Amino acid sequence: MNEDITIALPSLIHRIGGDTAKEAKAIAVQCHCELKRVRRSRNWGITGDAINIQSFAAHLTTHQQISKKLNKKGYGEFHYLINKIETGLLGHADKLETLEEKLVRLITQTPSITLSELVLVTHCTEAEARVARFEAEGW
CATH class of the missing domain: 1.10.10 (Arc Repressor Mutant, subunit A)
Incomplete structure (x- = not known):
């Protein structure tokens, strides 16, 4: 139950951009997760406890909603990342509850x-x- 899981995020930089990826990486650290590249490829992955990864997705959703209210440019930038995390967590539903x-x-x-x-x-x-x-x- 306390083991780390990894969710693959193929072509993350191409889909959300470099600055957004850096911002997401900082948020991941706050949620005790690790968002990083898979070796030297263009693919990325997020690793951490299932509950922490779920918390990371919630933080991204909140951040996206705040950006939308402030009419910031590119407020839908985390949409791909949130969808991939939520889809990846479906296979780990047993680890999402204490x-x-x-x-x-x-x-x-x-x-x-x-x-x-x-x-x-x-x-x-x-x-x-x-x-x-x-x-x-x-x-």
């Missing part, structure tokens, strides 16, 4: 799930599964 959220969701979806099944599915400890069971039941 362990506690996942446990509570599983318990509410299937109330008859046992503690050992929760441990097996989520790779959590038995104590974490018990705490989630108590929270989901409203104790």
Whole structure:
């Protein structure tokens, strides 16, 4: 769950421009992600925790909306980047929620799930599964 993922961004500079890529790289660092070129090719990739990459996409969306309100030139410049990240995150939906959220969701979806099944599915400890069971039941 805490492992880094990489989302490919082919021909990023050609699609959004060099200055925009530098700006996106700075925002990525703030979100604890790494936006960089793949070796010496024209392809780029973003690497980081799935939740941090989702946060990066949200920051880009907010930045784009602010630029649009201020009528800045090129306010749609992050559109390609946001779409590629959102598409790439669809394959990593299981990593976008915390362990506690996942446990509570599983318990509410299937109330008859046992503690050992929760441990097996989520790779959590038995104590974490018990705490989630108590929270989901409203104790």
